[in-house]
Every structure is written in C-alpha cells, then in structure tokens.
Amino acid sequence: MATRAAVLTGLDQPLVIRDDVEVEAPRAGEVRVRVAACGVCRSDLSMQDGTLPVPMPAVLGHEASAIVVEVGPDVTDLAPGDHVVVSWVPQCGACFFCRRGQPQLCQAADVVLLAGGLLDGTPRLRLDGAPLFQMSGTGTFAEETVVPACAAVKIPHDLPLDIAALLGCAVLTGVGAALNTATIRPGDAVAVVGCGGVGLNIIQGARIAGAEMIVAIDVSPAKLATAEAFGATHTVDATRVGPANAVRDLTGQRGADVAFEALGIATTIEQTIDMTRRGGQAVLVGIPRLDVMLTLPAMLGIVLQERAIKGCWYGSSDIRRDVPRLIDFYRDGRLLLDELVTRRIDLAGVNEALRAMKAGEVARSVIVY
Numbered sequence: 001m002a003t004r005a006a007v008l009t010g011l012d013q014p015l016v017i018r019d020d021v022e023v024e025a026p027r028a029g030e031v032r033v034r035v036a037a038c039g040v041c042r043s044d045l046s047m048q049d050g051t052l053p054v055p056m057p058a059v060l061g062h063e064a065s066a067i068v069v070e071v072g073p074d075v076t077d078l079a080p081g082d083h084v085v086v087s088w089v090p091q092c093g094a095c096f097f098c099r100r101g102q103p104q105l106c107q108a109a110d111v112v113l114l115a116g117g118l119l120d121g122t123p124r125l126r127l128d129g130a131p132l133f134q135m136s137g138t139g140t141f142a143e144e145t146v147v148p149a150c151a152a153v154k155i156p157h158d159l160p161l162d163i164a165a166l167l168g169c170a171v172l173t174g175v176g177a178a179l180n181t182a183t184i185r186p187g188d189a190v191a192v193v194g195c196g197g198v199g200l201n202i203i204q205g206a207r208i209a210g211a212e213m214i215v216a217i218d219v220s221p222a223k224l225a226t227a228e229a230f231g232a233t234h235t236v237d238a239t240r241v242g243p244a245n246a247v248r249d250l251t252g253q254r255g256a257d258v259a260f261e262a263l264g265i266a267t268t269i270e271q272t273i274d275m276t277r278r279g280g281q282a283v284l285v286g287i288p289r290l291d292v293m294l295t296l297p298a299m300l301g302i303v304l305q306e307r308a309i310k311g312c313w314y315g316s317s318d319i320r321r322d323v324p325r326l327i328d329f330y331r332d333g334r335l336l337l338d339e340l341v342t343r344r345i346d347l348a349g350v351n352e353a354l355r356a357m358k359a360g361e362v363a364r365s366v367i368v369y
C-alpha cells in the first residue's frame, strides 16, 4: 500500500513530499504502524547535512509516537490499536549488552544505524521500485512505516500522542543522561551546554535528580529563558562570557560536579570538560561529525584532576523500564512535556522545521499527522 513521506534524496537537499511511497507488510518480529506524531530533532538535520551518514534515498524522522495497524508473524506482545512510542535503538533483549542491563548499546541496533533498514538490514519502504532507507530502522517522517517490534513500547491510550512522540528521543536521551548515564547527587552543581530539545531535558532530569545548582549555557537568550522554566537556576550567554570561567565563578572556582554537552561540536565539548570540577564527570551527549577529534591535556586535564569523561547513547535508557517511568514523572507534574512543543506542524512543514532548528528558533517542532 502507498503512504505519504518526506524523502531525503541527497546531501543538503530539501526533503521531498511523496504520496507514493510503498509500505511492505511487516515480517517476523516487526510491526506496521500509523505514525501519530514526530518531533524534529537535530539528528535529522545531521543526516541531511552529512554530519551523520545515512544511505539514500531515505526517510528521516525517529522521535515518534504511533498506532499499531498490523503485526508480523510471531509478534505476541503488540496488537493492532496499541499506542506506542517508537525507539530509534531497538532493544532485542537477548544480546550480550541487553542481558548486561545496557540495552541502549544493543548489538542488534548496529545494523539499523548503519544500513538504514530493520534488523535484517533491509528497509520496508520502497520508492519508484527501489529500496527507500529508514533512519535508524524508524523513518517516521512518514504517515505509515514498519519498525522492529522490539523498538515499539506500548503506552496508555490516554497519553496525548503529540507529546508522547518526544519521549522517543529528546526526553529519553536528556532525562536519561541525567538519571542513568551520570551520577548526580542531591545538592550537586550541574552545567548543561546547549539547551535545545535534548539539553532542556537534561536540565529537567538534573532537577529530578536533586541538583541544587543547574547552570544553563546557550547562545540564544530565548533558549536560556526556556531553560529557567525547565529548572535552570543560573544562565550563561556564551556569546558574552566564557562558559567554563562563568561556571567556575558560580562554584567558588571549583567547577561543576557534572557537566553535559548537548550540541556536538569540538569547541563546546572542550568547554564542557574544562568546566568540570576535579573528580567530576563530563557527559558527552551531542553527536559530532565522524571526523571530529579531541585534543585534551592528558595530565593536567584528566589524570591529575581525576575527571571522568563519559559518552551517552540514548540516555543509557532501557526503553521498557524508562518510558513508563517518564510517563509517571509527567503525570505527577515533575516532567514538562507540553512546554517542549514550540510548534505543531504538518508533514509539508518539515523543511521549515529543519530551518527553524538550525536557526535556534525552537525547542521542538512536532509533526502531527
């Protein structure tokens, strides 16, 4: 059957809306879904501009909620009509990493990320008779798609689907970075560099973890104002002052107990490590270009200071444990979701949403189908 999707045909090209994308039936271990809503994340932009590789033509989009319409053979835990959050890291439950409690590093996800297909490496979308690749095995800039069943987490019917979409990337990643990847102790001083969709969620995760001081750093005064609503206690405009010095000034020259980077460029990564106190943690969440290398003072910057530098993938999230936990936080008022949505748009507005993200105008634009 045919569906409507936004297709990336080449680097730096605008996405093209096509009504004639073919969706194949789900195979074993897969589900066909009608996408309900999809947030536009910087990682989508990163595939359009080549920061992250993706085979083309491709359907981007990976931060989605959806309704199951058909299940493949042997899928028993999902049924047509179920509401789900789509995960861009399928978590197979059986590999070395899943069994060790690190499902965000699931081995099955490697092929999905690199091949732009499902778990067998092939996509279920076709265009003009040829394979149409699916970002991270999802491809939710489409009205319908097929995803691995282990990448679909059931959610209650009364949770609004437009805000549920954000759980799929920005919220799992950001809140997870604070609650799972980092060790934040009550009373800690935390700094967050880059306050977009992911950074704002790191800020609210740090608030939930009990951080006493949360320093938000961005180049946009509007983002800094939003950061305060999400829990930042101090803001730093990086166009006016050096962020690392500003954080040291706020912490009696000590530096942050935990500092997060949520943009993905070398300069801000180095600033983030520099603003971390002796014995503290720098958590790198932003996704840099593949050729970005860091130069660090090994002795004075790392060994002597006993700094820990940690990568963060998908907020170290176990999707089946963490999606329900985040919904509980939302329901008891601790997690802001509605406030993350700056604009609600239709699929045809996706190019404008990517532009607005690049210009730093939005926390999140959400496509509502």
Ligand SMILES: NC(=O)c1ccc[n+]([C@@H]2O[C@H](COP(=O)([O-])OP(=O)(O)OC[C@H]3O[C@@H](n4cnc5c(N)ncnc54)[C@H](O)[C@@H]3O)[C@@H](O)[C@H]2O)c1
Pocket (backbone or CB within 6 Å): 040, 041, 042, 043, 046, 169, 170, 173, 193, 194, 195, 196, 197, 198, 199, 217, 218, 219, 220, 223, 238, 262, 263, 264, 268, 284, 285, 286, 287, 288, 312, 313, 314, 315, 357, 358, 360, 362, 363
């Ligand atoms: N590690 C993961 O699992 C994971 C998951 C999702 C997204 N990401 C990555 O996280 C990053 C952030 O994603 P997002 O969707 O929040 O992006 P975004 O564009 O919404 O946010 C980036 C923010 O950085 C700010 N900024 C720009 N230059 C700055 C500077 N010099 N100093 C401080 N702030 C600056 C912008 O104003 C903006 O608010 C991206 O690299 C994305 O690919 C990583």
Ligand SMILES: [Zn+2]
Pocket (backbone or CB within 6 Å): 041, 042, 043, 044, 062, 063, 169, 170
């Ligand atoms: Zn994302």
Ligand SMILES: [Zn+2]
Pocket (backbone or CB within 6 Å): 091, 092, 093, 094, 095, 096, 097, 098, 099, 103, 105, 106, 107, 108
């Ligand atoms: Zn696994």
